[in-house]
Amino acid sequence: MDVVTQPADTILSAFYALRAYLNEQILGQENLVERLLVALLADGHLLVEGPPGLAKTRAIKALAQGIEADFQRVQFTPDLLPSDLTGSDIYRPEQGSFHFQAGPLFHNLILVDEINRAPAKVQSALLEAMAEHQISVGAATYPLPRMFLVMATQNPIEHEGTYPLPEAQLDRFMLHTLVDYPDRATTLRIMELSRREARKETELTPPHIALTQAQVFAARHAVLEITLADSVAEYIAALVEATRIPKQYSPKLAEWLRWGASPRAAIAMERCARALAWLDGRDYVTPEDVQAIAPDVLRHRLLLNYTAQAHGVTTNECVLELLRQVPMP
Template identity: 50%
Template sequence: MDTGIKAINEQVKEKSAVVDALLGEVSKAIVGQRYMVERLLLGILTGGHILVEGVPGLAKTLAIKSIADAIDCSFKRIQFTPDLLPADLTGTQIYNPKDGTFTSKKGPIFANLILADEINRAPAKVQSALLEAMQEKQVTVGDNTYKLPDIFLVMATQNPIEQEGTYPLPEAQVDRFMLKLKITYPSKEEELEILERYTTGKEIKVSKVCTLKEIEELKGIIPEIYVDDRLKKYVVNIVDSTRNPENYGLDDLKILIDYGASPRATLSLITAAKGLAAIRRRGYITPEDIKAVAPDVLRHRIIVSYEAEAEQIDSDAIIRKIFDEIEVP
């Protein structure tokens, strides 16, 4: 490890000390779900937004609210409904009859952490307003354009079991999310611990353990995390294999994939791996970091064919086949 990498490694070790404190504090309220909490923190540190799919009652709201409490930052929960309007997110202009002027009233989108609950229940205009804010990091209210906070994360949720009365997100919009998480039920041991904690009547309070400034400092050095050229080629091969599987000895996948991952997936894969390395207190990424985040980065970017659906093969199964075949540097 040369001097430059050592320096970055030391910086990351120093700045990422807040991560352990943050995860430890959040675990007071959240039993298990380490994967979801870690990915939420990854999104905060890299500026990438997250789409979460899971049935109700799996602590999705509690997880992001607990993180907001531990960082001492602003948090807003927006319940998406069919009658929601774009102005309900972004804000509106209010007329002042005394002097005949308009003043801007900012909407809930201006918080640091946003929970967009059941995003697929709102019509396309509202979804577009949210996704535009995510992409541009700014919102226009009337004639005024306002920047969103530097620390800004949208965690959107979808219910996988109830699709009546929903407006599914188009693939092009889903691609704007850096990660898509699939949240599952807790283990029996974890569920027993949930019972122990939440049936005693005692309030479980998450305390502030770090500041926005500390998170911003760690976020600022993540782009400098070292990535070996061989790992860059490894990531490009992984993404390219979703488009041209026959070039990698994966001829059987050709018929299973309608559309492969976009170049945005390549960028997100490296960015997410850097974020995970920072959480694990390293100034360089390893193949294990890439493998850990790849399913979350790619599962919503690979469009499976009708043949794959008929054989009940999903994008996760395709990703596993790719990683079994692509040579690790």
């Protein structure tokens, strides 16, 4: 079915049903659910950082249940090889030739658990897949599925035995989302849901209106049609520029920032702001949409200098200072 002929109201209703379903399955993580949908709509990848046990795996598995897509989980470990992700050429004696055996990256939704536990070669193989939607094995190049979303997780607690992600790979993630522990009331609801699932009283079943991949592509097309006023576009460009020439905006930023955001950050902010507006049922982007998504777009793209690190300044504080100092239209 042609993407542009999909009924707009049907697609939006299906996304609302999907969001409601995800919020029922992942209690207390509404921000994570929204960012997952934004990444899906903006055709980007998501880096999620938070302590273990906060339903990160469950979230993307539930997303795969709610749309017409297959899911694959990859646990990154120090002994992982690039071929464990991409696949490899297998020799078949009966045919006297090599045959390519596809790896786990040839799925629609990929969960990369503890991405910083794998060595640089594995991270580079993932980088090519995320950036180019293809993988290379030997002299051959293989395209990945048209719908391809990587959700990677990082554990902020343990750093021993990890390999920090290089800036180039961090920049490939459209969003960097932080998740935290739920409150007491939500914890009680999670306990009740777990109890019901253990008794088989409820199951992880998709919503009544399951999204097809054609509807997802139609939604992406609709997101690109959202109106973005020139003043809002200028605001996005100013926010990104302020990370590169911080002394023109704030003495604090000039003291803290060593390296700013790339043009890819501006593209990500625009696409994600459009997606937020579309999910809110609007056909235009507001400056508030930009401010809402800016922390997740920028926090992994800013490099702090030694002065900021010595004083315990975080990139979150830099983004907040940025939003305070750059005039909003």
